[in-house]
Amino acid sequence: MDAKSRKSETCVGIVILMTLAGIAFWVYLKQLLYDPAVFMPVLHPEERAFPEASGTLDASWFQSYLPEGFNPLSSVEAFGPENLSEKIDGKAELYLSAGFVKLVSRRFVKSGQSDSWFEVYVYDMGNTRNAFSVYSSQRRADGEDVDFTRFAYHSRNALFFVHGREYVEVVASSESLIEEMLALGRNFVAGKRTETGEVNEIALFPKEALEEGSITLLSSDVFGYQELNNVFIAHYLLGGKRFTLFLSARKDPREADSLAASYRQFLLENGGKNQVAENRIPGLKIVEILDSYEFIFAHRHFLAGVHEADDIAMAEELAVMLYETLAEVTQ
Amino acid sequence: MSDSSHDSGFTRRDFIIRSTKAGAIIAASGLLSYWLHDSKGPKAISDSGESAILLPDFSMPAMGRKMSIVAGDDRVRTVNLALKALGGIETFIRGGDRVLIKVNAAFATPAIVSATTNPQLLAELIRLCYHAGASSVAVTDNPINDPESCFALTGIGEAARTAGARLFLPRESFFRATTVPGAAYIVNWPLLYEPFQGINKLIGVAPVKDHHRSGASMVMKNWYGLLGGRRNIFHQDIHNLIKELAIMVKPTFVILDGTTTMMTNGPTGGSLSDLKQTNLMIAATDQVAADAFGATLLGRSIHDLPFIAKAEAAGAGTADYEQIRPERVGI
Numbered sequence: 001m002d003a004k005s006r007k008s009e010t011c012v013g014i015v016i017l018m019t020l021a022g023i024a025f026w027v028y029l030k031q032l033l034y035d036p037a038v039f040m041p042v043l044h045p046e047e048r049a050f051p052e053a054s055g056t057l058d059a060s061w062f063q064s065y066l067p068e069g070f071n072p073l074s075s076v077e078a079f080g081p082e083n084l085s086e087k088i089d090g091k092a093e094l095y096l097s098a099g100f101v102k103l104v105s106r107r108f109v110k111s112g113q114s115d116s117w118f119e120v121y122v123y124d125m126g127n128t129r130n131a132f133s134v135y136s137s138q139r140r141a142d143g144e145d146v147d148f149t150r151f152a153y154h155s156r157n158a159l160f161f162v163h164g165r166e167y168v169e170v171v172a173s174s175e176s177l178i179e180e181m182l183a184l185g186r187n188f189v190a191g192k193r194t195e196t197g198e199v200n201e202i203a204l205f206p207k208e209a210l211e212e213g214s215i216t217l218l219s220s221d222v223f224g225y226q227e228l229n230n231v232f233i234a235h236y237l238l239g240g241k242r243f244t245l246f247l248s249a250r251k252d253p254r255e256a257d258s259l260a261a262s263y264r265q266f267l268l269e270n271g272g273k274n275q276v277a278e279n280r281i282p283g284l285k286i287v288e289i290l291d292s293y294e295f296i297f298a299h300r301h302f303l304a305g306v307h308e309a310d311d312i313a314m315a316e317e318l319a320v321m322l323y324e325t326l327a328e329v330t331q
Numbered sequence: 332m333s334d335s336s337h338d339s340g341f342t343r344r345d346f347i348i349r350s351t352k353a354g355a356i357i358a359a360s361g362l363l364s365y366w367l368h369d370s371k372g373p374k375a376i377s378d379s380g381e382s383a384i385l386l387p388d389f390s391m392p393a394m395g396r397k398m399s400i401v402a403g404d405d406r407v408r409t410v411n412l413a414l415k416a417l418g419g420i421e422t423f424i425r426g427g428d429r430v431l432i433k434v435n436a437a438f439a440t441p442a443i444v445s446a447t448t449n450p451q452l453l454a455e456l457i458r459l460c461y462h463a464g465a466s467s468v469a470v471t472d473n474p475i476n477d478p479e480s481c482f483a484l485t486g487i488g489e490a491a492r493t494a495g496a497r498l499f500l501p502r503e504s505f506f507r508a509t510t511v512p513g514a515a516y517i518v519n520w521p522l523l524y525e526p527f528q529g530i531n532k533l534i535g536v537a538p539v540k541d542h543h544r545s546g547a548s549m550v551m552k553n554w555y556g557l558l559g560g561r562r563n564i565f566h567q568d569i570h571n572l573i574k575e576l577a578i579m580v581k582p583t584f585v586i587l588d589g590t591t592t593m594m595t596n597g598p599t600g601g602s603l604s605d606l607k608q609t610n611l612m613i614a615a616t617d618q619v620a621a622d623a624f625g626a627t628l629l630g631r632s633i634h635d636l637p638f639i640a641k642a643e644a645a646g647a648g649t650a651d652y653e654q655i656r657p658e659r660v661g662i
Contacts (some may be wrong), residue, residue, distance in 0.1 A: 005346060012350060074480060085477050088599050089437060090544035093566065098439040105437075107484075109508070115482075119440070138596050140604035155602040157443065173484075177400035248484040 062106055062120055065187040067180045073107040073117050094137065095123060098219040099130035105212040110177070118172040118181060124165060128197035130169040131167040135160060143213070148186045150196065153213070154178060159185050172272030201232045201247055204302075204329060211235040211242075222246075223307060225266050226323050227259065233307065244307040245322050256298040260285070262297050263303075278316070281323045286312070295319045300330045352507045353374055383508045384524055389533035390581040390616065391423065398652060400624065401626035402661035406452040406590050409612035413586070414459065414579070416658035417614050423583050424532055426464035431530040432496070433454060433582075434555050435537045436472040436487045437598065439480035444600045445591045448536050449482070450490035456536060458492035471499035471526040472556040475563075499526040506559045512526075514575045516568070521559035535585040535618065541597030545569040546636045548598045549576045549625040550585040550618045573638035577618060577647035587613040587621045592628045611662075619648025620655055 021224040061076045068142030073234055077087070077094050085250050087091035087103060095103075101124040110116040121175070125131040130188055135151055143160070145154035152161030159181040168188065170181045214235035215241040222228040223246075250256040272289035284297040295306040303323055370436035403409040414420045415598035444451055444522035453470065460468045470491040474481035478500045482488030491498050499505070505542060507583045511517040527533075538551035545552060545564050554576040555562065565572040589611040596605045609628045615621040619642045626636050633650050643650040 005343060009346065012353075016353075019357075085566065089475050089563075090542050090548075090566060090569070091596070092563075092598050095650055117441075140595075140602050142604050143602075155604040158602040160602075169601060171440065171444065173443065175603070 029159065033115075039074045051162075061104065062108075062122075062188075065184055065191055066108055066134055066236045067183040067187070069111045070108045070180070071111060073109040073153060074108045076104060079103040079288055083111060094219075095125070095134055097131040098137075098220075100124075100134075104193070116172075116177060118170050118175060118177055118184075120184070121169040123167040123169075126168050127165050129199055129217070130219075131162045131165055133197050133219050134167050135162045136216040137218060139213060139216065141213075145213070146182065146185065148182075149189045152185065154182065156283070161189070162183055162196070163189050163192065164196050166194075201249060204247060204322075204325055205232070205234045205245060206325050209236045209238045209318075209319065211237055223263075227262055227266075231303075236318055238318065239311070241311055243309050243311075243315060243318050244317055246303075246305055246307050246324065247326075248303045250301050250303055253298070253301050256301050256303045257283075259303050260296050260298040260305075264294075267294055275312070280316070280320050284319065284323075299323060300327045302330075358596070360496045364597045367534060377588055383510050383519060384522070385509060386524075386527065386579060386581075388581040389531070389583045389649060391583060394418070394422065396615075396618050396620065396649060396655040398613065398620050398624070398655055398657035399611045400615060400659050400662060401614075402606065402659075403612070404610045404613065406449055406588065408453045408602055409590070410452055410455055410586060410614070410622060412460070412660050413612045413614035416660055417584065417616070420459045420463045423458050424465050426466075428460075428465045428532045429530040430460045430461075430468045430532045430534065431463045431526055432460075432470045432471055432534045432536060433553060433557065433580075434472050435548075435556065436481045436485055437476070437480075437556060438475050439474075439476045439484045440599065440601070440602060441484060442486045443603065445538050445606055446453050446540065446598060446600050447485040448487060448538060449588055449590070450486035451535065452586070452590075453487060454490040454494040454535065456586065457491065457496045460534075467530075468494075468496040469499055469526050469530065470496045471501075471523060473501040473523045473559060474556065499546035500521075501559070509579070511548065511575050511579045514578070516565055516572050517558070517575045517579060518563075523557045523559060532583045533580070535580070535582045537585075538585060538591070538593065539628050540593035540600070541605075541629060542596055543597060545573060545638060546631060547554040547622070547626060547629055549622045550587050550644060551622050551638065570636075570638040570641055572646070574641035574645050577638075577642040578645050580616055580618075582618060583595070584614060584616050585618050585621050587615070587625050587630045589625060594629060615657075617648040617652075617655060618641050619650055620652035620657075622653045622655070623650045 079087050081096055081100055083098060084095060084103060103121060103123050105119060105121045107117055107119045125134060132151060140155050143155050146152040146154055149161050149163055156175045157172045161168050170184060173183055205215060216233050218233060220229045222231040231242050231246050233246045234247060236243045250259060264287060267287040267289050272287040274287050275286035277284045277286045281297050287294045287304050292308040292310055293312045295315055297304055306315040306319050364617045397417050399413045401409040401412040434453060436447050438446045440446045441513050457468050488498055501523055505523055506521040507524040508519045509522040510519055535550045535553055540548040542548040551573050589609045592609040593605050593608050594607045613621050613624055619639060623633055623639050626633060639650050648657060
């Protein structure tokens with residue numbers, strides 16, 4: 001082949017390669033212009049039924065737990081992490097950050113009384129600990145404890161409990177249905193055998209001055225600090241003042257130490273000032289911030305402390321109580 | 332091309348033949364791609380082939396910025412007094428007006444949990460509109476739950492029908508694409524537009540609620556229910572989205588129902604324990620002022636709810652509600 005032919009061939013080759021590169025670039029740009037408003041399901045009411053509602057879920061779902069005289073008012077609805085917000089809107093974040101797996105819900109109505117109905121929400125949270133997190137973080141202060149399972153209470157129109165890996169809510173249309181809801185809860189717990197896991201940290205909080213039912217597991221962004229997750233808090237009443245103790249089991253002592261230091265640094269960067277701490281707790285740091293005191297310490301693999309205390313002396317007493325309890329169980 | 336190929340008898344003729352074949356293959360591929368290419372893409376709500384629309388301005392600038400706050404637990408009485416304090420409903424609704432009321436029917440929950448617009452309040456508002464000479468009153472929302480269940484179980488549907496209003500449940504054909512000038516999110520986004528056809532007055536009516544994501548759900552957040560599409564993606568930047576909603580919708584006036592406030596576990600609530608009797612009804616021509624006052628019912632400041640300051644900065648109203656000297660009745 002002569003020089004002219006080689007040059008022509010090279011040119012054609014370059015043109016082809018450039019064309020292919022151009023197409024690839026165009027495809028790349030096009031996929032960046034994804035429009036979520038365009039790629040959405042249609043909104044015909046009859047087509048808005050949820051895929052699993054009439055599919056994989058049994059139409060008799062939950063009916064075996066119902067008290068006498070109740071019938072389904074709606075079909076079964078099921079939601080996953082991708083569409084939970086279609087059911088509970090902005091509250092979905094709370095569940096998603098706690099390990100949500102699936103929600104199944106359904107409404108039931110009392111025979112002959114169309115205005116007497118309740119909706120059952122069964123949230124599969126993956127494990128008991130996650131279920132306890134959403135249960136405890138929404139706990140109503142005036143809720144009355146229920147005895148059919150360890151974590152359960154009811155309010156005037158609703159029932160809330162943890163069973164195994166599931167968090168269950170029953171919300172009624174009137175206050176007159178509480179007995180029926182309690183019967184339903186008992187039937188569910190007795191009829192659905194499952195293993196309820198332990199939430200060990202609950203036992204580590206000192207009992208003295210502890211506000212009953214106040215222990216809560218916060219999953220993420222605890223105290224406004226992004227790195228702080230899986231933290232148990234508990235409220236205490238001491239000398240007429242309210243205090244919040246916190247406790248978080250980390251992977252190992254190194255992580256607990258590191259988190260204690262970074263949380264303290266976070267407070268200092270946001271206007272906090274170091275305070276001198278007595279030596280009653282090894283490694284205790286106190287930060288004064290916004291007219292309150294934050295006590296932070298690490299013991300073994302636990303991060304612990306007192307959050308936003310108004311009274312530094314009483315907060316220290318509580319911190320010592322928590323430290324002694326931890327020291328005892330980790331001996 | 333190497334000399335060896337030349338030696339093997341590759342001639343100019345061969346090159347032209349091969350080049351022609353290659354060109355033919357490329358051309359055929361191009362034609363096939365062109366034939367397979369769907370230039371319209373999937374049919375979408377925002378892609379109906381019609382031009383994007385903008386909501387008209389329903390406000391009455393001549394009325395100025397006004398607000399009234401009325402104490403009492405009887406919504407029928409307080410909404411009457413609140414509108415009277417603004418100059419009477421006749422000031423806003425005149426003979427022959429065609430009114431649209433945007434309710435909050437987001438959830439298929441019973442009215443007693445106050446997660447949605449109170450049906451009694453809605454019925455009275457419809458009655459007042461007709462009494463003032465409105466030729467038609469329509470009620471709408473695009474709930475996140477199944478619309479038929481939402482309107483039925485909240486009592487909103489029956490209240491609207493009984494009071495003589497037309498109910499607009501969302502359908503695919505009711506949506507048109509809209510773009511809010513200068514917006515980052517509401518760009519070519521599906522809007523529930525059909526209920527707006529032919530109307531000349533718009534009223535927003537919403538309860539005061541805690542909201543897990545935005546901190547509060549009141550009148551500005553209530554416009555969220557006019558959007559279609561996968562709107563839950565906006566939760567990641569909810570404050571700016573609410574600001575855009577406040578720019579998008581310019582109502583004639585708004586009613587913020589603070590008779591019962593959902594203090595915790597919003598926006599769904601579920602338990603009567605989440606509610607507090609705050610016994611206030613707010614009417615306003617300034618939706619930002621209404622929400623700024625509503626924040627106080629939740630025990631929150633404007634700083635806790637960034638969307639208020641953002642809406643004010645965008646020119647949607649004033650966060651300093653005292654500046655517009657609200658009429659206080661019975662306080």
